[in-house]
Amino acid sequence: MADVDEDEVRERLKSALWYSIGKIVDQESLERNRNATPQFIAALTDLVWHQMETIATDLESFSQHAGRTTITTDDVLLLARRNQDLYALIKDGIDKERAKRVKGKGKQRR
Amino acid sequence: MPPKATGPGRGGRVAASNNRTATSNKPTTNASRSTTAPRGRGDASTTTGGASRKRTIDDYAHGGRTNTVDEEEEEEEEPQQDEEELEAVEEEEEEEEEDDDREKIPPELLTRILHACFEREGTRITREADRAVGRYVDVFVREAIARAAVERGRGFLEVCFASLFFPFPVCVGGLLGSGLRLGRPGLDVVGSAC
Secondary structure, three states: OHHHHHHHHHHHHHHHHHHHHHHHHHHHHHHHOOEEOHHHHHHHHHHHHHHHHHHHHHHHHHHHHOOOOEEOHHHHHHHOOOOHHHHHHHHHHHHHHHHHHHHHHHHHHO | OOOOOOHHHHHHHHHHHHHHHHOOOOOOOOOOOOOOOOOOOOOOOOOOOOOOOOOOHHHOOOOOOOOEEOOOOOOOOOOOOOHHHHHHHHHHHHHHHHHHHOOOOOHHHHHHHHHHHOOOOOOEEEHHHHHHHHHHHHHHHHHHHHHHHHHHOOOEEOOEOOOOOOOOOOOHHHHHHHOOOEEEOOEEEOOOOO
């Protein structure tokens, strides 16, 4: 019974993911003046799902290797180690968020 | 002069504050740095199992098993901002507002999927890492579409059942780094003509 519930949950999550990816594909299609078939969206959703499974297990392994049970940004950056551009993109986003948070706290204190 | 609101950041912080109010504030156990006192910006403390308010998958909710933690920065004295820095901040905010206009996978959905895929029950993820993963997946999706569009040239972006014996999946690093096809057994997501 638990397995059936888990499968149902996964299916619903996949459906939600399919919807979101569909919106991204629609937006990109408009920008590129292209069209995408529903099969393309479904296949991309499947691909993203499997990639997320890999990401989740990798992040878990990295954090466990570091002696933690909480995944941090260091683990995510380790995930992107193979591609310098991707690494820089994610690091840049993390740094910007931290800078914004620090500035926000400073304004709050004033 | 009233403090300037950080527009793009508010969305994430509002979501964080909603999560904080929706769930019971329990002291963190595993996070090295985490909030214990509620703050005005709404940085949420750890959310553990047993949320007081239950959401559904349809709401892209965190649900009962979500464990997200804030990486709280050390408290520092805020240096005075020059006008140039203020202008830089404004430019960054404008860029981020443009980014916010772009469609994204909801962060709550991504968190939920991650937690569904974790093998260990007690695994948690900080909010910063959660957002970083969201950015990662966003890049993944957009690059997949871009590669398919470039390879296709014209016409529809389609699925090509070309290679039934394609080796099992390429990791993202290889995908994004070396231009390999997006593939898994029995399925080739490529924009090329079949």
